[in-house]
Amino acid sequence: MLLIAMGRTLELTFLSLxxxxxxxxxxxxxxxxxxxFLHAIAYIYIDIARGVPLIVLGFFTYFGIPGITGVKLSALVAGMIALSLNAGAYMAEIIRAGIQSVDKxxxxxxxxxxxxxxxAMSKVVMPQAIKTMVPSIINQYIITLKDTSILSVIGFPELVKTGQIIIARTYETALxxxxxxxxxxxxxxxxSAxxxxxxxRVSYAG
Structure with missing residues (x-):
């Protein structure tokens, strides 16, 4: 059960990433x-997505969106939307900082x-910016993997939720x-490795 749950956790993580x-x-x-106008849109999105806790985004996508649209989302889809919106805001900031780190x-x-x-952006600036982005991007990927545990609250059977189910049956909490x-x-x-x-490799290529 735990191995299957880990597979679901990785599926949610990679889709969201x-x-x-x-x-x-x-x-x-x-x-x-x-x-x-584009700068303002990015500013508003990033502030909202980073300012709202992930658990609130999870509840909104799983319970709020169906209430507004009448379309019920699966726990996987709702979790993916919440994680993507949350991680996307941090990724946007990483990419912005990377681009701005390249000399004007x-x-x-x-x-x-x-x-x-x-x-000019795709051929000159971005290749240089990526070298400075890689450590932060990888770190965000790892954070997103750990954040999947928060989505156990909407019933997605990832690792933490499955652990809770097993504990309810066996009472082996610590183990x-x-x-x-x-x-x-x-x-x-x-x-991480x-x-x-x-x-x-990126540093060597540079």
Whole structure:
């Protein structure tokens, strides 16, 4: 049961991270845009998504959205939306900071050579920015994996929720939480090792 639950936890994590990365890229670019309207949209989204606790987002997506639209969401979909919105805001800030860490002269030089803004951003600025983003992005991925435990409150059968179900049957509270903690630790240790290797490769490439 715990291994199946860990599989569900990883499924929720990877789906959420995919959409969070897309959201973060869009709003991160909005945040550094010279168009005030786009900058304002990014500012509002990031402030709201970071300011509202994840558990509240989870309740809203699982109970609030069906109440408004009449469309019932599964716990997986509701959890994915909540995690994506939450992590996406932090990813947007990471991407903004990474882009702004690149010397402005790089963009100016690319534009002076005749490159349009989009090409200058994708070909010149972003490759340099990614090198500074990688550690923060990996850290956010690990945080998102741990944040899946909060969504046990909406009934998604991830690792923590499954641990609670087993405890209700066996009353082995201490042992169960030790097992759950060790399972999280193993997965996060593996991810951290992969992240360090990736970070070294990016640094070497630079």
């Amino acid at each position: 995919f959409f969070a990365t897309v959201i973060g890229l869009i709003f991160g670019l909005f945040n550094v845009s010279r168009i005030k 002269g790089q963009m100016e030089a690319a534009r002076s050579l005749g490159l349009p803004y989009r090409k 169960m939480w030790v097992i759950v903690g060790v399972m999280y630790l193993i997965v996060i240790t593996i991810l 992969i992240a360090k290797r990736l970070e070294r």
